[in-house]
Amino acid sequence: MTEQKATAEEQALQTESSQAENAPIESSQPVEQKSNKIRKATNIILIIVSFLFVFHLIADRFIPSTDLGRIRGYVVPISPQVSGEIIEILATPNTFIKAGDVLAKIDTTDYEIALEQAEQSLKKAGQNVGAQTANVAAAQAKVTNAQANYTNAKVQSKRIFTMVEKQVMSQADADNARAELTKAEAGVASAKADLAKAKERLGAEGENNTNVKSALLSLEKAQLNLQRTSITAPTDGVASNFRLKEGIYANAGQPIMTFISSEDVWIEAYFRENSLGNISAGDEVEFALDYAPGEVFKATVGSIDYGIDWGQSEETGKLAQISGQTGWLRQSQRFPVTIVLSKEEAVGLRRVGGQADVIVYTKDNSLINLFGRAWIRVSSWFSYVR
Template identity: 60%
Template structure:
């Protein structure tokens, strides 16, 4: 019985050999599977980098405007608080308008004075015109009298002395006409044009307009929608014209600048769909569009005249990757309060309608967005 139940030594040896052969076969298969997976992932990564390129080197960009008063004055009222969102035209601060109100009143008085001066000069023109008319009438009368005397002198009725005296009176009358004409022209030149075309009136109107404009500039308003930052003002602070006293961040024009490896941009073009995961808003993905791909970047080869060119020392197959920027715009109504200038973001670009790669890209960017909670 015992011989039947216990295997022989040859059978045990055979089983051991089979077990030893099975172990290498399993390891070989496992290794092949792993190599296949690695090769597939490498190939998938290379292809996806051309179809759905992605990057985590992206920043939120926007216009940062220093708020500079256009007139000088003491700050009377600060309407906004630091980092407060405002609309275009909202009042940010008010300066003391007293000096500029006085300037407006003075300009209005100067305009009235200019009008009075023009009125007086208009009367002077009328008087000069009347003198010219009188001189012309007198000249005509003298001409008639002189002609009669000269005719009588030819007949010997009057003496030559009387004729000479008549000629002198005629010359004097003609000279009076010329003087009256000159006085009239001089008075017209002093007056200038009529009404608002008058030079004095124009100058007074321009001075009034400037004074009113300076008065309006004592109220400082937001240039666009945005927020105010980086200021510590208090009432009584003297603001100088042209000197910034607060920083304004415009939310009306915000975009994302994303840097991609240059070998990933072969299929990227303006208008491609983009999805963005903001670090400031974990778990939220916003949509956008590629607006442009930059033509180049500075790579440190700014050669100057008189110097030899500098050779690039990078060698080998795995050289340092060059990054190129693209600009991305998006719908701002879906990002209200979520954007901060300089904030980091992850970006993925869908360069075509490949359903498989696009689906993988959408899953990946959402995974990255949720991971923003932890990083």
């Protein structure tokens, strides 16, 4: 009995020792499996991050994008050319207006009187040169009107030529402006020819009469001043930022309202310098406006600015100043890129100063462009929340 009991105790001790030896092996298996899962997840994350980094480098060269885009346009202060009391305001703030529409009117009483006086002075000066004086006055009025048309055509053509140089407007627009300018110039020449004939009918004495010449100049000035009592819109656009009221006295040369042209509107997009390598004039562009979330519009690259003001100012007699770099990464420099819009694109949504997301497609790569088109559409929806 004693030997059997001892044998049972030895077997029990061996069983416990075997279980103690196998326990660490069994408990280590879940730990090893958990470690493998973490390692696998880490590798997947590293692969995804590496792919995104490489894709960003490629996309930045072939489909560069920026959210630093601003809608730009010509902002013109409207100033009357004659002084007087404002008797009527026809412009409604922030409402579209056509070129030539009257914005406001100045009291014409004084200028009508001045015109009447000028006409009477001319009649008085022409009493000794016969009944042809009236024809001279009519011819002079035609010259005044033709010169006003020519001046307006000259201003408009100069603006269009400038926009063509910046590639904001097409060469066809420049040709049309040049034709209008030539037509207006011919009109002035024709009116002056008629005036010369009218003066010739007055005879040598009337043509050389100092009083008649002085009266004609006074008449021309009076006619111009009367025309200038109507303040008109220089182009299609919007009158903004004005607080006019009937009865206010307007001084010549002092702005009374701000006019924003809707004809010449473009986007100035600021791209990183290292994103400009493949951008060239004529490249396809898509952009999204914060004012119109969820919508994407098309445009083209007009030009890339060749230089910028980077804040370095050197004075004669002084040494150059070097700005110290802060941080371990150099701040990227941005350059403006002019984005040309067609007249039909985003009509009514192009508010000057508005923000835009812009992407440029530099190559005909359907795959990478597909990612770009998807990204700009996602960005357009971000406008709802930012």
